[in-house]
Structure formats: structure tokens, C-alpha cells
Amino acid sequence: MSVGLFIPCYVNAVFPQVGVAAYKLLTFLGQDVVCPEGQTCCGQPMANAGFEDGAVQAAQHFESLFAGCDYVVGPSASCVAFVRGHYGDLLARGGREHFCAAEGRVYDICEYLHDVVRPESLPSIFPHKVSLQNSCHGVRLLHLSSPSERNVPYYNKLRDLLSLVRGCEVVEPERRDECCGFGGMFAVEEHAVSGRMGRDKVRRHMATGAEYITGADSSCLMHQNGIIAREKWPIKTIHIVEILAAGL
Amino acid sequence: MSTKHSVAAGRFLKGDRAVWHDETLWMVRAKRDAMSHSLPEWEQLRDAAAAIKNYSNSHLADLLEEFERNATAAGVHVHWASDAEEFCATVADILEAHGAKHLVKSKSMLAEECGLTPYLEARGIEAAETDLGERILQLMHQRPSHIVLPAIHLRKEEIGDLFRREGMHVDPGNNDQTYLTHAARRDWRHKFLEADAAMTGCNFAVAETGECVVCTNEGNAEMGTSQPKLQITAFGLEKVVPDRRSLGVFTRLLARSATGQPVTTYTAHYRKPRPGGELHFIIVDNGRTDILASPDHVKMLNCLRCGACMNTCPVYRRSGGHSYTYFIPGPVGINLGMLKDPARYSDNVSACSLCHSCQDVCPAKIDLAEQIYKWRQVLDGYGVASAAKKHLSQALEWVIDHPHLFGAAVRNAHLVNSLPHWLMYNRLNEWGKEHDMMHFPHESFSEMWKRGKVMPARTNKENDGEKD
Numbered sequence: 001m002s003v004g005l006f007i008p009c010y011v012n013a014v015f016p017q018v019g020v021a022a023y024k025l026l027t028f029l030g031q032d033v034v035c036p037e038g039q040t041c042c043g044q045p046m047a048n049a050g051f052e053d054g055a056v057q058a059a060q061h062f063e064s065l066f067a068g069c070d071y072v073v074g075p076s077a078s079c080v081a082f083v084r085g086h087y088g089d090l091l092a093r094g095g096r097e098h099f100c101a102a103e104g105r106v107y108d109i110c111e112y113l114h115d116v117v118r119p120e121s122l123p124s125i126f127p128h129k130v131s132l133q134n135s136c137h138g139v140r141l142l143h144l145s146s147p148s149e150r151n152v153p154y155y156n157k158l159r160d161l162l163s164l165v166r167g168c169e170v171v172e173p174e175r176r177d178e179c180c181g182f183g184g185m186f187a188v189e190e191h192a193v194s195g196r197m198g199r200d201k202v203r204r205h206m207a208t209g210a211e212y213i214t215g216a217d218s219s220c221l222m223h224q225n226g227i228i229a230r231e232k233w234p235i236k237t238i239h240i241v242e243i244l245a246a247g248l
Numbered sequence: 249m250s251t252k253h254s255v256a257a258g259r260f261l262k263g264d265r266a267v268w269h270d271e272t273l274w275m276v277r278a279k280r281d282a283m284s285h286s287l288p289e290w291e292q293l294r295d296a297a298a299a300i301k302n303y304s305n306s307h308l309a310d311l312l313e314e315f316e317r318n319a320t321a322a323g324v325h326v327h328w329a330s331d332a333e334e335f336c337a338t339v340a341d342i343l344e345a346h347g348a349k350h351l352v353k354s355k356s357m358l359a360e361e362c363g364l365t366p367y368l369e370a371r372g373i374e375a376a377e378t379d380l381g382e383r384i385l386q387l388m389h390q391r392p393s394h395i396v397l398p399a400i401h402l403r404k405e406e407i408g409d410l411f412r413r414e415g416m417h418v419d420p421g422n423n424d425q426t427y428l429t430h431a432a433r434r435d436w437r438h439k440f441l442e443a444d445a446a447m448t449g450c451n452f453a454v455a456e457t458g459e460c461v462v463c464t465n466e467g468n469a470e471m472g473t474s475q476p477k478l479q480i481t482a483f484g485l486e487k488v489v490p491d492r493r494s495l496g497v498f499t500r501l502l503a504r505s506a507t508g509q510p511v512t513t514y515t516a517h518y519r520k521p522r523p524g525g526e527l528h529f530i531i532v533d534n535g536r537t538d539i540l541a542s543p544d545h546v547k548m549l550n551c552l553r554c555g556a557c558m559n560t561c562p563v564y565r566r567s568g569g570h571s572y573t574y575f576i577p578g579p580v581g582i583n584l585g586m587l588k589d590p591a592r593y594s595d596n597v598s599a600c601s602l603c604h605s606c607q608d609v610c611p612a613k614i615d616l617a618e619q620i621y622k623w624r625q626v627l628d629g630y631g632v633a634s635a636a637k638k639h640l641s642q643a644l645e646w647v648i649d650h651p652h653l654f655g656a657a658v659r660n661a662h663l664v665n666s667l668p669h670w671l672m673y674n675r676l677n678e679w680g681k682e683h684d685m686m687h688f689p690h691e692s693f694s695e696m697w698k699r700g701k702v703m704p705a706r707t708n709k710e711n712d713g714e715k716d
Contacts, residue, residue: 007693009648013658014686016693020702027704035697038651046641048602050624050633054645061651136603149281149560149608151290175274179562183601185637188678189249190598192258193566195682196266197601226683248705 006074009041021245036065044082049185059090077138114157127167131205133215134177173204182223249636252595257567270565277559279508298613301550311455318458322520332362348444354469355379356449378468393569396555446472450483456491459519463512477525486549501611506554550612557606579606579616594632661688
């Protein structure tokens, strides 16, 4: 059973260590991982900005790259949510039948580990206090954790996975799943609001006393990282797979 | 690459009330959360509300005619208005037929939508707001910044100053909320006593009984309708619900969603005219049947106008209601504005990070964020898409559609690291206004992969094998 490793564009260009950690983690857990060459971008940046047509070819390319895989797994909740939620429509628009293989097979890596692989232990050690970045699309589209505004019992798949890591203390900020303000083109078009949301978010993470902000979305972390660098604040960001793979 | 909303929001954030505005409305959301979490059946109530609305929207004609029959049988005059002009003219005609010059009105977003007050004033009829927040805004010549808490953007000091300017009996420097509220009550009581007619909006029109249900916290609608013999109650045609059983679902959801109260302080049911009086119901379309005909946006007719989507919206809380160009702000306003006139109100479509929280709080389960996403897709067709954003998206698309170019771009990305500061942080780089630039590594993941540098981990089994 093969798992195609989906490396989103900004993970490829800005956070290659996240891809490396994802690969290590999956292979450690006995998964047969392939990583198709020639991956580009899922098309979400254009679509969210209002140019969905521009994402059709990206969807077709993605669909053919991962055609032979039983699962497609990526370290980015938002990109996965986009593939799952929109590729059927995009491919139909590109002339194909309304059928998208990737849509039903694509998983965020946390979701895949938690729901499919279900490891009972990991040898990882990360002796630090981390604050969870419950990213919007992870929470509200992929159901990685219970949204604070809904009356459903509390759960958090990221917290469950981190409980396997020795020494890792997990906390959540006040307003635990309020948006950090990234939103792709939103961060540029509405930069004042986006920047304020980002600074508010990082401040709440810092108020927990955590050394790291961690989450399933490199995009939210990239946004907060840029703010941390600008403000010279004493907190770091790290993708959750880097913690789960720490020491492998 | 900026919209009217983004510019106005930037101004709002530079002002002194942005933090306070965000915290105040977050507090309202927190109250709503506590109240919704106290009901085990909360999510079932939302499901029921969405199902009832789905039924009502698909049986509108039948339900409205049933409502009309029952109301007429109870002695109410029922009028139909196809648009804002017809609605305003109907109200004016009724008032003029009775020689009424002084109208007291309770809060009505429909009246706001149709421009009723200026219409009546132009005909020499005074329309005095009686909701405290609305009255304050009327005196200040401002529009509401929130649909439930219309004057939430104002501080009590500004209200105290207004009252003193208006010649009300308010001590200098005393801006205590209760004190000011009592002063308003004392000073405006005569408006109720002198009114020739009263007007209310309507939260729910019950087809089964032909009654209009009005929910308020201040009791001003009830106070207004208690003295004059003439009452006019108007509603958008989507307000009709089948029966009292379904009404119960909505009254349980409305106040909990809006302000975090179990129920509004007053819930008035208007069924028939008072002895010797006249009661008029006006059913207004004003574009609603166009919404009904739009499969992508028909759920907007589910809206209860509770404002929960505004309170949870991280963008609304940080940009204030007046940053939006439509009279209703927040997620609901972005969508209703686009349905009203997409070319005119497209500047609000940027005001969304697609966090989807609005959909989770909506008591009638409107897909607000998904609809905003859909509106973004059609902006270009209206010729109102940002040219800069379009070029950026096209460039991105071109690179993405050519994997070799994409690879080359990623390989050379690290050159950005050594760009001179002035080139990196200038007015063209909107990312650089809030953030430091990301650091691009010398090797991308795909290069590492090609060069065999991405190594698998030794599995548990292999490790165990070694030990043996």
C-alpha cells in the first residue's frame, strides 16, 4: 500500500525540513512512501484570491502525479482541505467527469497518523513547552480538533499525537482557535487586519509561557514567524511533524 | 492591492478603539458560547432551524398566503411591497391617510435597508427611533456599525457629550451608563406620548396564526405600540415561519446567539388591532425573491439577523462596522451587499480570511464563508477584481503550470535572502509591511530529494532486528 507524500509549494521552498521530518516519520511507522517529482502547488492561493480557473491545471497535474497512490498525505491542513473540498469541482470544470481520486484519498499527516496509522508510541523526545496553533482549516474543515464555537465534546488530534512525545508539555492559547490572520492573499490585500490578527495570536501564544508555537499548517506558522522576526519576540515556531520526528 | 474596506480598516486599527472594540465583541461571543454550551441539544436546534428555513424558503408562496389569510381574518390590513420604493410609499400612504406626523419606530434593519426615515422626513413626517442605540445614532447622524448593537463603536463619554449637546438634563462629567440611560428615558418619554403612529420590524411572522413576533430587550417596541391607535409592522418575506412549534426553535436560538441571553427580555406577539385601532402588516420583497432564485446564495434567506457571525469574525472585530461599504457589515453584510449590487459592494469581499468560524456560530447554518469564496470567483466578471491580485495570480498560475520553471524559481528563491533592505521592504511589498521576509534555505525539499539527501528513518522493526 503506497503513500504519496504531498509536499506543498511553500514547504518545498521555505520549510524543506518539514518535508524531511514527514518522510522520516511515515517511513519509521512502516509506511511505503513515494514522493512524486515535479510537484508544484495545489492552487489554493489563486482560488482563494478569486481565480479558481487558474487552479484547474494544478488540480489535473496533482491528480496525475498521485494517480498510483493509495493515500496522499501532506504536512499542511489547509492545502489538504483545498484538495479535498475543491478538486472535484475543478476537475469537472477542466472537462473531466466529476470524479477526483485525490479528493477521497488525501489526508493531512496528523489526521492520517491519528486515524489510519494510529501509533501507540513514538521514540521522540522534545523537552519543551509548546502552544498549539489550531489552524482554521484544520479545525473547521478537517476536524483536527473541536471548534470552540460548537457544542461538541473537546478533542484535539494534535494534542493526542504530541502526548506520545516524551518531555513535551502541550498548552493552548486563550481564544484557542481564533484565526491568526494568514488567509493567503488576505495577508497581502488586508495586511493591516492580517498583521493585527497575527500579532494578537502570537501574544496569546507567548502568554502561555510556551517556547514554541506548533501546528499542522506551515502557512500559519510562516505568517507568525514573519511577525515574530519583525517584533523580535522570544518565541519560535515549529511544525508538529518536526516534534513527532524529533530523535528519529 | 487594496479595497475600500482594507483602507478603512487600516485607519480604524490606527485609532484608539480597535483593541477595545475587539475585546468587547469577543466578550459577546464568549457569552454566546457559554449559553450555547449550556444546552445539550444546541447543535440539534441549529439543524432544526436550518431544516425549517429550508422548508420555508421552498414553500414561501404558500406560507405567505397562509399568513395573509390568517392575519386578514383577525382584522389586520396586509400589504405587499415589491421594492424599497413601494414599501416607503405604502408606509407614507398609511400615515398620511391618518394625518399622522409623528411616528415612533423600534429597530428595523428592513427600514434601514429601504431608507424609510429619510423618505418620511422628506414628506414632513418625523420618524423617531426608540431603541436607545438607534436613537443615539439618529441624533449623531451616523449609521449603525452592528445589526444588534448598533452603537457598539461609541464610548459612553461620547454619548454623555451628545446628551449634553442636545440640551438633556445630564450633569457635566457624569457618563455612568445607568445614569445616561435614565436620562434618555426621562427625556424621550414624551415622544411615545405624542406619537400618532408606531412602527416595528418583525423577527418572525407565523403563517399558522398570522401573527408577527417582535423580540427586543428594551421594551421600546411594546412601549411604542401601546399608546397610538395606528401600528405598522413590516418584514422581509423570508421572516415567515410555518407555525408556533417552529417559532419555538428560533426564539431559543435568537437571543442566545445574539447576546448570550436565554431569551430576549420582551417577546411581543402582534395578532390583531387594538379595539378602535388599526394594525397594518407590510410584506416586503426588495430583492429577496432574486436571492431565492440563486442556488449558491439561497441560504442567505435563513438569516435571523442575530449578529453572531459578526461577533466571531476576527476581521469585523478588528475593523469596525463602518469600514464596510454596505450598511450591514461582517460576514452577513459582505454577502447581502453582493446580493444587493455586486459591482457596488465588492469592496467588502476582501474582509475575510476564510476562517469559517461564522458558519459554525450561525444558528441557521448559513454557509457564509463558502459564499464569500464563491463571490471572489466572480469579481473579475464584474470588472472589479484587483488588477494587482489578478496579475499575481496569473504569474503564479503560469509558474505552477510549468514544473520546470517552478523548480527553477524555488531553486533561486534563496537569492531573496541577500536582497538589499530597500528592495525588500518598500511600498510594493505588502507582505513586508507587517512581516520580516521569510528565510529561503539554499536547498529546497525537491533538490534534497533529487540528491538523495532525504533519508527514511529506521523503522521500529529494523531497530529491533539490530538488537537481536
